[in-house]
Amino acid sequence: MYGLGILKGLGVTIRHFVNTYVEDVKLGARKATTGNSFQERQSVDSKGLYTVQYPEEKIAVPERFRFIPFLVTEDPDHPERPGQDWCTSCGICAKVCPPQCIWIVRGEDPVTKRPIPQPEAFFIDIDICMNCGFCAEFCPFDAIKMDHDYELADYDRTETHIFDKKALSKPFSYWMSIAPTTVYEEARDRGAWEHSDVVKELRKKGETPTPYTEPYQVAKMRFASGDTPAAAAVQEVATVAATGEDPETARLRRRKEALERKLALEAKANK
Ligand code: SF4
Ligand code: SF4
Structure with missing residues (x-):
């Protein structure tokens, strides 16, 4: 009708x-x-x-909500790898990013000058990022994730909208708090709660990674009971002792050097 x-x-x-x-x-x-x-x-x-x-x-956002990406790090109270990056600076996210708004400077061993699987610097221009989530989808190490924090308005559209590694890094427990189901699924795929490289290392040494079947909070307590400091933590202490720098000064120096390298590379590319 x-x-x-x-x-x-x-x-x-x-x-x-x-x-x-x-x-x-x-x-x-x-x-x-x-x-x-x-x-x-x-x-x-x-x-x-x-x-x-x-x-x-x-309004509460759903777990799959995605805004600006962030980098996953170990929790600051992790007994073996406090604050350690999950990112290995493989560069895949920067390659797949459609608007090319990711810039990574690969870390290098201060003694041998050989590349190490950690980013020295990591930048995302959040004005260019279109929140597509490709970086998070393609990262083979579960190291970059889409954040739920959407209140990023600012009066300054220049430097404050270029997020550096410090602004981008958030602990694993934060990722767990905003996306528990995804975190669990990823841990199941890796076979354990730890980073895939750590899982491989532990298996090589004949040790058992923390089973993903344990609730994360229980697993975290097991991390806390461990007494074997990771090589990275030992290296950090040794480096700071050798240079006499406190960790914050060392971090700022590394960042300054990374920025200088970035500017030099940009200048070379623009010639
Ligand atoms: S975030 Fe992931 S894909 Fe990007 S450089 Fe780091 S490890 Fe590679
Ligand atoms: S969400 Fe998309 S646009 Fe933003 S950094 Fe990741 S790949 Fe690039």
Whole structure:
């Protein structure tokens, strides 16, 4: 019948209109007692329409939500590899990034000057990043992930929007807190909670990596009970002792050197 579709559409609109007030009345009392009405309003069972009072109220983002990427590091309280990068500076993410907004400077051994599997510097221009998630999809080491933090507006569009390694790095436990299902699936694929290189090393030495079947918090306690300092931690202590620098000064020096190398490379490329 002509016009039936219009009537059905109006019916849907009226239903939403009425449900909005019915839900408001139902949740009003609970808001006063539990303060949870906003969460209930966001649930899949919620009916009607509602206005989010942003920024006081924020809609919870789904686990697969993606914004600017971040780099996964070990937790700062990790007994063997505190704060160590998961990134091996293989460069795959920079290659696949469609708008080419990733810049990586590969780390090198201070003594032998040979490349080491750690980034000396890592930059992402967040104004150019289009949040496609290719970098996270292609990273073979689960080292770069899409963040949920979308409140990045700033008055300065120059330097503050070029995120360096420090701004990009976030601990594994943060990744666990925003995407527990994905973290678990990735650990299952690696066969353990540790980084894939660490898993290989442990197996080579005949040791057992931490099984992914353990809850992460339990696994973390097992890390904490370990008493074998990793070679990287020993190297860090030895380097700082040899140079007399405190870790922060050493980090800033390495960053300055990396930036100088980056500028030199850019100058060479622009010749
Ligand atoms: S984030 Fe992943 S893909 Fe990118 S350089 Fe590091 S290890 Fe390679
Ligand atoms: S999300 Fe896409 S555009 Fe942004 S850095 Fe990763 S690959 Fe590049």
